Amino acid sequence: MLRLYDYAASGNCYKVRLLLAQLGLDYERVPIDIFGGDTLTHTFGRVNPARRTPVLEVSPNRFLPESNAILLYLAEGTQFLPEAGWERAQVYRWMFFEQNAFEPSVASARFWRLTGRDELEPSRYGSLVKSAHSSMAVLDTALTDAAFLAGATYTVADIALYAYAHVAHEADIDQDRFPHVQAWRDRITTMPGVIHDLEQYPDNALPGRGQGIHNQ
Numbered sequence: 001m002l003r004l005y006d007y008a009a010s011g012n013c014y015k016v017r018l019l020l021a022q023l024g025l026d027y028e029r030v031p032i033d034i035f036g037g038d039t040l041t042h043t044f045g046r047v048n049p050a051r052r053t054p055v056l057e058v059s060p061n062r063f064l065p066e067s068n069a070i071l072l073y074l075a076e077g078t079q080f081l082p083e084a085g086w087e088r089a090q091v092y093r094w095m096f097f098e099q100n101a102f103e104p105s106v107a108s109a110r111f112w113r114l115t116g117r118d119e120l121e122p123s124r125y126g127s128l129v130k131s132a133h134s135s136m137a138v139l140d141t142a143l144t145d146a147a148f149l150a151g152a153t154y155t156v157a158d159i160a161l162y163a164y165a166h167v168a169h170e171a172d173i174d175q176d177r178f179p180h181v182q183a184w185r186d187r188i189t190t191m192p193g194v195i196h197d198l199e200q201y202p203d204n205a206l207p208g209r210g211q212g213i214h215n216q
Ligand SMILES: N[C@@H](CCC(=O)N[C@@H](CS)C(=O)NCC(=O)O)C(=O)O
Pocket: 007, 010, 011, 012, 013, 034, 035, 039, 051, 052, 053, 054, 065, 066, 067, 068, 099, 211, 212, 213, 214
């Protein structure tokens, strides 16, 4: 059976849980307390040397880290990933954008806001929120004339971006500036099989409390 090394408050992990739910696949969920030291053990170092979640164990001792790589692996041959060609390239384009611009701004701003880091370093938080607005604007422009990111059909690109876009308001991001993102989010929210199980950050995620790879 598939096994997911998972952190309940992580949007990157939520992406994978969402696709697994929509595919109707059974899996074992292994909770990893990323601020409780679980990623720092020798054993977890063999699961993912980068010491991050999510990781999918596809068969015994075969570990696949990186949320978007996991989405692409699970979606192969399903309705959630177009055949090779133009539309597939669009899926890659948005998933790369998600990792290099969207997640580092939107997810980080939200994490900072929800764990009080915004008050500790307001000017750094301000820069994150500014970058997050730029990333949201890119998404909004793309969704002006398209129902979904890669075109007419819902794909893993939408899942990758939805994970943090659907909670972007928690990061002081002004939703009213992005009406096309709102409409796209509403379309996804009501789709069959869509789950919403992103949890709040626990106390050990607060500054100075935890012992993950980000010691701040
Ligand atoms: N690029 C990676 C990022 C994974 C990542 O940063 N995961 C976070 C949770 S969202 C984590 O496990 N962090 C460990 C830590 O901060 O100690 C992916 O998309 O899977």
